[in-house]
Amino acid sequence: MEADEVSIREQNFHSQVREYTICFLLFAVLYIVSYFIITRYKRKADEQEDEDAIVNRISLFLSTFTLAVSAGAVLLLPFSIISNEILLSFPQNYYIQWLNGSLIHGLWNLASLFSNLCLFVLMPFAFFFLESEGFAGLKKGIRARILETLVMLILLALLILGIVWVASALIDNDAASMESLYDLWEFYLPYLYSCISLMGCLLLLLCTPVGLSRMFTVMGQLLVKPTILEDLDEQMYIITLEEEAIQRKLNGLPAIRGEAKGRGWPATGVKGISSTLENQTVELERELEKVKCKKTNLERRKKASAWERNLVYPAVMILLLIETSISVLLVAFNILYLLVDETAMPKGSGGPGIGNASLSTFGFVGAALEIILIFYLMVSSVVGFYSLRFFENFIPRKDDTTMTKIIGNCVSILVLSSALPVMSRTLGITRFDLLGDFGRFNWLGNFYIVLSYNLLFAIMTTLCLVRKFTSAVREELLKxxxxxxxxxxxxxxxxxxxxxxxxxxxxx
Structure with missing residues (x-):
């Protein structure tokens, strides 16, 4: 008996070590990829003092950590779905014994924990630490900035907890009593994260339909369009003439400035002419960059092969249309399921464990389709997020993005990615049950919220697509x-x- 107990304890110990090792390796890969992404867009800093360099380095580390957590949250559902199908196909395979339900549950719990940590602690700390200078009267340095940052974090925590306590008191008087004010971990933090998850799902509801219609334009800009009824040689000739004309104007501006000085004009007149010429120079340089960009695109279209021009672009457009149509159809079917079957609720079904039953009607093919649609919705939501006018200034630019803007982008991506599993399950894109804290959100059990969410998504997506594909006809009618x-x-x-x-x- 003692030998059996020791053997069981050893197995549990080895299982725990294996799970921690796998989680660490997965996170290390995501962290490295996130670091290269951020450094690609981060503005190259000039010569800075040691203090500012340390602050920027710490903020970069925290932002990279947050982006890695966001990537992990995006991969939660796809990894869980494919793991379930693999365990069904190879239940006794020795080489996949490490893939089990305990590992999947652990990944979901870690993603929830790190999402809370990044959203409520790390990102506010990075922002306040980057903007801090130290309190007046204290010696300037890292310690003074850390002290100011900690004070700001404490004040922010008190403000947020006060808002959450008031909101919960308005909703439920018993749960928000003064005694429950001390129950911080069990009630208020999950309640706060539930509210933020609902806000993230509403943001996805706003961004994803816009992104689904915007994806056609984005792919049209990235791919080479067919040259039907177009003369690329003539367009290249026109673009070249425009480039030469702008270049001649730029070359002639210094001569005008020198002529004004040579005629002995008053200093105020020369100064006014110089400022006007500088403005014209900036405008001409901007126009020249646009012309060069158009010329580069035309050269790329001219060098493209016939297969790339006439086959790839239509195939990608058809593929996008099919994926969008399938997404809308799945949401429509989910609305019908919600009306006739209460198990379609994202919080109502217990569901089988990992590797016990296939959650897709078409087996492995259906699981692969669900994974493709989940990634497609995530990419579309990011495209739609940056397409909204309010978030246009958030668009990162290569080698020219400030650290403050990087922090804002990381927080936005974290909110979207954390809400992606909830949105995918709420819309019926997948039948995989939400695990860990993701399935404990209060609003998931509200039938009217879930049904309204599905209806709004289907209606908004349909309207955006109709508006997108009828824009050319509408413009011709207006003309x-x-x-x-x-x-x-x-x-x-x-x-x-x-x-x-x-x-x-x-x-x-």
């Missing part, structure tokens, strides 16, 4: 009716700035 001058088209960005006759930009 035929003579209403195109009223700027009623769906492209407001194109009509915001138009060049006037004197070359300056007019804002409409």
């Amino acid at each position: 035929a009716l003579g209403l195109d001058k009223l700027h009623l088209s769906n492209n407001p960005r194109d009509s915001e700035t138009k060049p006037s006759a004197n070359g300056h930009q007019k804002t409409l």
Whole structure:
């Protein structure tokens, strides 16, 4: 008996060590990838003092950690779905004994824990630490900045807890009594994370339909379009003439400045002409960059093979249309399931354990389709997030993104990725049950919230797609009716700035 107990304890110990090792290796890979992504967009710092360099390095480490956690949250559902199918196909295989339900549950719990840690502690600390300078009267240095950051974090925590306590008191008087104020870990933190998860799902509800329609435009910009009824040689000739004309204007501006100085004009007049010429130089350089970009795209289209021009672009567009249609159909079927079967609720079904039964009707093929759709929805939500006007300034630029903007992007991606498993299960994209704290959100058990979420997603996605594919017809109708001058088209960005006759930009 004692030998059996020792053997069981040894097996449990080895299982725990194996799970921790696998989790560490997975996170290490995600951290390295996240580090290369952030350093690609991070602005190259000039010569800084040792103090600022240390602060930037710590903020970079925390941002990389947060982005790695976001990537792990995105991979939770796909990894769990594929693991379930592998365990069903090879239940007794020796080489996949490490893949079990305990490991999957551990990954979900770690993702939930690190998401809370990054959202409530690490990212606020990184932001306040980056912006801090130390309290007045204290000696400047890292310690003073850390002290100010900790004070700001304590004040922020008190503010958030006060808001959560008031909100919970308004909703449930018994649960929000003064006695439960001390029950921080069991009630308030899960309640707060549930509210943030709901906000993340609402943000996904806003971004994903926009991103699904925007994906066609983005892929059209990345791929080479077919050259039907187009003369690329003529377009190249026109672009080359435009580039040469702008270059001649730029070369002639210094001569105008020198001529003004040579005529003995007053200093104020020369200064005014110089400022005007500088503004024109900036505008011409900006215009020259746009022309060069167009020329590069035309050269790429000209060098592309016939297969790439005539086959890849239509195939990708058809693939995007199929994926979007399947997503909308799955949501429509899920709405019907919600109306007739209460087990379709994301919180209502207990479901079998890992490796006991297939959660997809079509087996491994259906699981692969679910994984593709989950990744497609995540990419579409990110594209839609950066397409919204309110978040346009958040778009990271290569080698020119400040650390503050990187922190904002990491927080946004973390909120979206943490809500992705909840949204996928709520919309019926997958039948895999939410594990850990992801399945304990209060609002998941509310039938009206879940049904409204599905209806809004289906309606908004359909409207965005109809608006996208009928834009060309609508613009032609406006031109035929003579209403195109009223700027009623769906492209407001194109009509915001138009060049006037004197070359300056007019804002409409």
